[in-house]
Amino acid sequence: MDDNLKMAELLFPDTDKTPADYEQMYPKRSLEEEARVTRFAPSPTGFLHMGSLFAALIGKRTALDSGGVFYLRIEDTDKKREVENGVTGMVEGLKDFGIEIDEGMINESESKGAYAPYIQSQRTPIYHVYVKELVKKGLAYPCFMSEEEIAKVRESQEANKELPGIYGSYAKYRGITPDEAKKRIDNGEEYVVRLLSPGKEDRRISFEDGIKGRIEMPENILDVVLLKKDKTPTYHFAHAVDDHLMRTTDVIRGDEWISSAPIHLQLFEVLGFEPPRYAHIAPLQKEDAETGGKRKLSKRKDPEAAVDYYKRCGYPSEAVIEYLLTIANSNFEEWRMENPDAELEEFKFSLSKMSKAGALFDLAKLNDISKTYISKLSAEEVYDQTLVWAKDNNARLWELLGDDEEYAKAIFAIERGGVKPRKDIAKWEDVEGYVSYFYNEIWDKELDFADNLSPADMIEILELYKDIYKEDETAEEWFPKVREMAVSLGYAKAPKLYKKNPEEYRGHVGDVAGVIRAALTGRRNTPDLYEIMQTLGIEEVNRRFESAIEYLNTKKG
Numbered sequence: 001m002d003d004n005l006k007m008a009e010l011l012f013p014d015t016d017k018t019p020a021d022y023e024q025m026y027p028k029r030s031l032e033e034e035a036r037v038t039r040f041a042p043s044p045t046g047f048l049h050m051g052s053l054f055a056a057l058i059g060k061r062t063a064l065d066s067g068g069v070f071y072l073r074i075e076d077t078d079k080k081r082e083v084e085n086g087v088t089g090m091v092e093g094l095k096d097f098g099i100e101i102d103e104g105m106i107n108e109s110e111s112k113g114a115y116a117p118y119i120q121s122q123r124t125p126i127y128h129v130y131v132k133e134l135v136k137k138g139l140a141y142p143c144f145m146s147e148e149e150i151a152k153v154r155e156s157q158e159a160n161k162e163l164p165g166i167y168g169s170y171a172k173y174r175g176i177t178p179d180e181a182k183k184r185i186d187n188g189e190e191y192v193v194r195l196l197s198p199g200k201e202d203r204r205i206s207f208e209d210g211i212k213g214r215i216e217m218p219e220n221i222l223d224v225v226l227l228k229k230d231k232t233p234t235y236h237f238a239h240a241v242d243d244h245l246m247r248t249t250d251v252i253r254g255d256e257w258i259s260s261a262p263i264h265l266q267l268f269e270v271l272g273f274e275p276p277r278y279a280h281i282a283p284l285q286k287e288d289a290e291t292g293g294k295r296k297l298s299k300r301k302d303p304e305a306a307v308d309y310y311k312r313c314g315y316p317s318e319a320v321i322e323y324l325l326t327i328a329n330s331n332f333e334e335w336r337m338e339n340p341d342a343e344l345e346e347f348k349f350s351l352s353k354m355s356k357a358g359a360l361f362d363l364a365k366l367n368d369i370s371k372t373y374i375s376k377l378s379a380e381e382v383y384d385q386t387l388v389w390a391k392d393n394n395a396r397l398w399e400l401l402g403d404d405e406e407y408a409k410a411i412f413a414i415e416r417g418g419v420k421p422r423k424d425i426a427k428w429e430d431v432e433g434y435v436s437y438f439y440n441e442i443w444d445k446e447l448d449f450a451d452n453l454s455p456a457d458m459i460e461i462l463e464l465y466k467d468i469y470k471e472d473e474t475a476e477e478w479f480p481k482v483r484e485m486a487v488s489l490g491y492a493k494a495p496k497l498y499k500k501n502p503e504e505y506r507g508h509v510g511d512v513a514g515v516i517r518a519a520l521t522g523r524r525n526t527p528d529l530y531e532i533m534q535t536l537g538i539e540e541v542n543r544r545f546e547s548a549i550e551y552l553n554t555k556k557g
Contacts, residue, residue: 003177007178008135011181015128018129028247034066035067036250037069037071037247038060038070038071038250038251038252039246040071040094040101041073041239042090044083047083048089048090050297050306055254057328058281058354062349064345069103071113072091072104073246075235075239077238087105087107103115115246130237133271140194140226141174142173142192143194144189166194167223191229192227192229193226193227195225195226195266197224200219200221204216204217204218205262210250210252239264244271244274249276249277250279251279255281256283279354282357285357285360285361286298294360312393314393314429315427321344322344323365323369327360329349367426371425378417379409379416382412393428397432397442400442414531414535424527447518449518450511450518455553456556458548459553461516462545462549465482465545468485469481471534478530479513489506490506492505517529518548520541
């Protein structure tokens, strides 16, 4: 038995499977040639960052548009970051935004798909088989260096301005014999298993990145750790084995991993695997008010960095996804203008049209997109979605809307469904402010009258109009009556007429309508005033006129 084989048996005496066993267990997928298999592979932290959602969306669309597979793999090799129900939190976070996985973990203990287990801590025996194979080939070895020894090596390397790490002459256990290793193990010494890197300092590697194009870098020369002291794999090694056996064709991840690409490509090479295609996403950027420049969207500084923020605020998930596609592909907005009513799935997504430098994340733009999305919903859809959101986030609004469903739907129906619907609501938390003057329980009753008319003038208008208004008049009848009343009081029948000869009039019909609007709603700008009055009902309209007159009387002096 040669030394490499002896070392392999020493380190892995209970590992009797071979790579061929797993190749058979996880065969190539029966997919079309152009189909892409992508994955979302977070740690089970339970925290879904907007950058993570963005990456998951890119992975999902890449798979979906090619007729491929998008799966969820949990990379829990770092147990310190794990939180209770972290997997379920990730799955539910994706579902909240309409991103359904084809395979993978569906909660803490269950999965779907033929390439399970989809959680790395349950795949340790698989990693041992492949590390054992590398040891057999002389491409991996046990390293007994202590943390103190490694720290001294790094100090020396820093002083000499050398590449930090264990490699070449610094890899003191590269040539360790099976007998020496056995003695150390028998003495209770801890060890890791390292790759014996075949890399050379004067060699470079290159690969075609799906987003950034051709990337060229120095080859890896580090003897990276494959198995830690507790025999669990490092991220680098586990991901290489998993991406191969799960038949991942495209690894889509943040560009902070570009520096690790030489290690990963080398691992695929020594393992005899065909490497996947890589696409590295630049981090989402944000305008920095302090510096005037741009910075990375920050979990610490920016509440909108957490995906949970959008659920709490009540952004429709479809609007968030549409916004993300807007910043993901440079041609999306043009497509949307040409296809205003098309489903998002009809858009052909392309990695090559993503920003190399990082898309700018802009809440104002998201609000615009969300307003447009909500403006196209029916009154019933707005009611239903608001009620679902309010149940968990605004108990008072939930009760008000639920007490009289017909009344609430009538409010949401105002100026909805036309060619140019109003766009007052960007998220469900805006609804309370939008509907507040329809509910005395939440209306602040502050009346924002314009200051171009005196209180006496406004009282005159309200006293006359409350006697003129009839609840049964049609939409076509009501405004001509307002205009007729305005003319009788000395106001111009149209703003243009007043602008042409202001000295001849007390104001114009818009001023008169503005007094009525403010008396009923407290606001200068609202949806259609006729529809508001019809929804409030004649008794409430008259009560509010009386209340406004009483208020204006206090201002006359």
